[in-house]
Amino acid sequence: MNMDMNDENLKGKKIYRILLFIFLGIVLLVAVYASLRRTAARFSRDFMSPFLRTVTVTEDGVFYAAQLAKPKKQLAAEVQTLQERNLILEAKIRTLQNLQTENRTLRALLKMPESPGFTPITAEISGRTAAQWRERFVINRGWADGIRVGNAVAAPDDSGNLVMAGRVIEVSGGTAVVATVFSGDCHLSVITESDNSAGGMKVLDENTLPVVRYLPIGGKYQDYGKILTSGIAEDTPANIPVATIVPRGKDVPPAAIIDQLYAEVRVSPLIRIDTVRTVVVFTKNGDAAK
């Protein structure tokens, strides 16, 4: 009888110990999950990045090989057009460089702090998933290329103009995760093109269009008016087109007044996120890899 009770006691203690260990294990896992996840994410992305880069290189190789199938005349015409476009861009850069020097001198004279410059880096999308196709993607450049969390990411729209695509939210050695302008993780400081009214753009619900909040009540807001980056945040260049204002209806002003405090407009991002393949990341001068 006594032996049986002792056995039961021992069994009970054993179960109690196992449950305690399981409980402690769960607590420990929850406690270290955040840092574990970050480390695992960085390691996984860096481990796979050379392989995925090879895929991109192969794709480029196939694309160039396909170009060779075009008639010589067509290729020559394309080269001619590109050379002309390069010349125009070169001329524009020279003019901008002069303006930059002038700006720097004037700032120095007025004893104002020097404005941060940006170095654009091109990157290709190496991974994205169906479930978050519009909200985020992975690019094949990372910390080693000078990319940091918060960097602005732009991409060409249908007509080839550079528009805001999103913001870098995670970086590893050779890759970075970008939250697009359709994602709740991407907040932007923006202005209206018509009268430079400043506000904050964010996505309240990922199934609806983003909104620009905290705009001044007295601002001029037109249907399809352009929204640009304000440049207030030091990691985002100013005046990059972001979105257009969505009309609320016929004879209704596009801006809704919230609590008599600020105006709010619904906007439609300019980026055609479904077809984006190559993006430009604006790294701050000094961060860019030499």
Place this chain on the structure above:
Amino acid sequence: MRFTYLFVMLIIFVILQISLRAIGINFPLLPLLIFYAAYTYGPWFGFGLVLPAAFLLDFNGGWTHPWSIFGFIAVACFAIFWLHRIESDSLLLLAIPGFTLPVLGDFPQNLLAGGFTVSNILNSGADALANGVLGAILFPFWIIILDFFGKKLGLCTYSEAKERVKKENL
């Protein structure tokens, strides 16, 4: 050798799945590999593949959390169930795991990552259904391919797995 073979296959399958996803084709290949590993080489190999497969796939796809773990565990469990409970292995019957694996291995994480909204449930459901049908057709071919390379390396094959279990049970 089994470990090396599965590791190499894991990298190839991850590259394939991510590259296909990047161009808009969402066909889950890793559940097939996990099923194959758990069925052919035993549960340790199947469950051992779950974590690295989920980490490599989800983090390289841009997800914040490795949601695929849940679906992949379900796939490994399904492989063990299939190995021990189903007697026949006719080509027609292989269509069942072929259909089930993409649904089990992709649908739950798409819901978890994309949110439980009507549009996401419909989109993910349609994806899962299409992938299931495609999986039912392609599954025997994947088994043949994986068996082909496995055999070249002197490893046991999918068709031998059932015999091995029967011998172990005797």
